[in-house]
Amino acid sequence: MTPVYTPxxxxxxxxxxxxxxxxxxxxxxxxxxGMSYSRTFTQSLVLxxxxxxxxxxxxxxxxxxxxxxxxxxxxxxFRNVLKDTRDTxxxxxxxxxxxxxxxxxxxxxxxxxxxLCSAAFYLHYTRFGSLSPxxxxxxxxxxxxxxQSADKSLGEVLTAHCxxxxxxxxxxxxxxxxxxxxxRLRDPNRSGELVVxxxxxxxxxxxxxxxxxxxxxx
Numbered sequence: 001m002t003p004v005y006t007p008x009x010x011x012x013x014x015x016x017x018x019x020x021x022x023x024x025x026x027x028x029x030x031x032x033x034g035m036s037y038s039r040t041f042t043q044s045l046v047l048x049x050x051x052x053x054x055x056x057x058x059x060x061x062x063x064x065x066x067x068x069x070x071x072x073x074x075x076x077x078f079r080n081v082l083k084d085t086r087d088t089x090x091x092x093x094x095x096x097x098x099x100x101x102x103x104x105x106x107x108x109x110x111x112x113x114x115x116l117c118s119a120a121f122y123l124h125y126t127r128f129g130s131l132s133p134x135x136x137x138x139x140x141x142x143x144x145x146x147x148q149s150a151d152k153s154l155g156e157v158l159t160a161h162c163x164x165x166x167x168x169x170x171x172x173x174x175x176x177x178x179x180x181x182x183x184r185l186r187d188p189n190r191s192g193e194l195v196v197x198x199x200x201x202x203x204x205x206x207x208x209x210x211x212x213x214x215x216x217x218x
Contacts, residue, residue: 020101137181154198195209
């Protein structure tokens with residue numbers, strides 16, 4: 001079925017492209033992590049979806065117009081280098097969704113947006129592709145005569161602040177012991193509370209917590 005290109009259908013498609021583009025940008029904003037975030041890139045996802053939808057209307061069924069636009073777009077040079085491969089995936093999301101809206105396949109655009117963004121959420125929150133289930137390493141030093149009591153108190157604090165904690169090494173020296181744990185925190189944004197709680201324990205000192213970058217395995 002050949003789509004009917006009317007001013008009303010164009011406005012409807014551009015509005016839908018704006019809504020879907022904002023939804024896509026919101027998902028990108030929610031799952032983004034790292035140092036490469038750019039507000040202009042997030043905004044460009046919205047505009048790119050709308051631009052591609054408009055391009056599809058301009059092309060219509062004209063092959064001559066399509067080749068003309070390809071030639072015009074070839075002149076444009078994009079100097080922005082995407083540092084994150086997932087950013088590239090979101091650019092393709094915007095392109096494909098814009099094409100679907102511009103060709104008036106609105107249902108396909110909506111279903112595609114929901115499916116793609118659901119997959120992005122799933123991959124983000126399940127940490128798919130991560131080699132380690134732990135957030136980082138925690139080290140502390142136990143000293144004093146009542147090491148057993150300090151060890152028990154330490155375990156209670158770790159249980160309160162961590163989903164899981166695994167002791168990976170113990171080094172005895174100078175009447176004390178240095179413990180190193182792999183920890184998975186209940187809330188990585190509140191990691192400082194774990195350090196403060198451990199520093200308040202009797203016989204526990206020299207507490208240090210090193211959190212890994214989400215995309216760099218340690």
